[in-house]
Amino acid sequence: MASxxxxxxxxxxxxxxxxxxxxxxxSQNGIIFPFHHTNIFASFPIxxxxxxxxxxxxxxxxxxxxxxSQILSLQRSASNYWAWGELSDCMGMKRSxxxxxxxxxxxxxxxxKGRRKVREPRFCFKTMSDVDVLDDGYKWRKYGQKVVKNxxxxxxxxxxxxxxCRVKKRVERLADDPRMVITTYEGRHxxxxxHDDEDSQASSQLNKFFW
DNA sequence: CGAATTTGACCGGCGC
DNA sequence: GCGCCGGTCAAATTCG
Numbered sequence: 267m268a269s270x271x272x273x274x275x276x277x278x279x280x281x282x283x284x285x286x287x288x289x290x291x292x293s294q295n296g297i298i299f300p301f302h303h304t305n306i307f308a309s310f311p312i313x314x315x316x317x318x319x320x321x322x323x324x325x326x327x328x329x330x331x332x333x334x335s336q337i338l339s340l341q342r343s344a345s346n347y348w349a350w351g352e353l354s355d356c357m358g359m360k361r362s363x364x365x366x367x368x369x370x371x372x373x374x375x376x377x378x379k380g381r382r383k384v385r386e387p388r389f390c391f392k393t394m395s396d397v398d399v400l401d402d403g404y405k406w407r408k409y410g411q412k413v414v415k416n417x418x419x420x421x422x423x424x425x426x427x428x429x430x431c432r433v434k435k436r437v438e439r440l441a442d443d444p445r446m447v448i449t450t451y452e453g454r455h456x457x458x459x460x461h462d463d464e465d466s467q468a469s470s471q472l473n474k475f476f477w
Numbered sequence: 478c479g480a481a482t483t484t485g486a487c488c489g490g491c492g493c
Numbered sequence: 494g495c496g497c498c499g500g501t502c503a504a505a506t507t508c509g
Contacts, residue, residue, distance in 0.1 A: 407481065407482085409500095412499065423501075
């Protein structure tokens with residue numbers, strides 16, 4: 267148990283270093299590297315819109331924190347995950363190329379300084395799973411369901427039940443492979459996972475380290 | 478009976 | 494300006 271946590275720690279530290287490298291060296295495809303012992307693969311496309319260096323570093327840091335947190339919390343239930351992150355808090359961003367199923371969502375924006383519109387950082391998992399809602403350690407309440415165009419499966423919308431925690435997630439099935447579940451997280455948890463299983467202590471310790 | 482989910486209405490962004 | 498579409502709200506319904 268202790269060794270597993272330690273291993274995860276090292277993995278995530280390595281991950282942070284790669285994130286920094288990727289933000290300056292790759293603008294389209296990002297990087298892909300495996301989390302060997304969890305079968306998690308991560309790829310981080312970097313937004314190529316015009317962000318200042320300062321904004322870039324802040325956004326990258328936020329993304330790192332979000333992804334690290336989510337991977338830590340998902341590690342317990344993970345099997346055959348693919349994951350990718352998206353730097354989405356930049357103005358007027360459009361996804362280029364495919365990935366239509368994730369959508370250029372008309373996401374709720376918030377204005378900063380009265381002019382800039384910024385999206386919450388988002389992070390997606392693609393998972394081979396029979397169940398739609400993965401046990402990621404947090405408690406979610408469903409607040410909506412929508413049939414999106416060109417897909418036969420509805421998309422479900424969840425919000426974290428914790429007071430003052432604004433984190434949301436969307437869950438949908440891949441149109442061309444219904445066995446795959448797309449889970450999109452948006453925002454940052456302001457608390458530890460609420461699960462009371464035996465992993466919670468180690469998990470919260472790791473969270474403390476990264477947050 | 479309170480909590481959680483369902484579901485149609487509504488809203489705002491975006492493309493034409 | 495209008496219509497489409499994704500996201501959210503909230504009343505109704507279901508569940509535990």
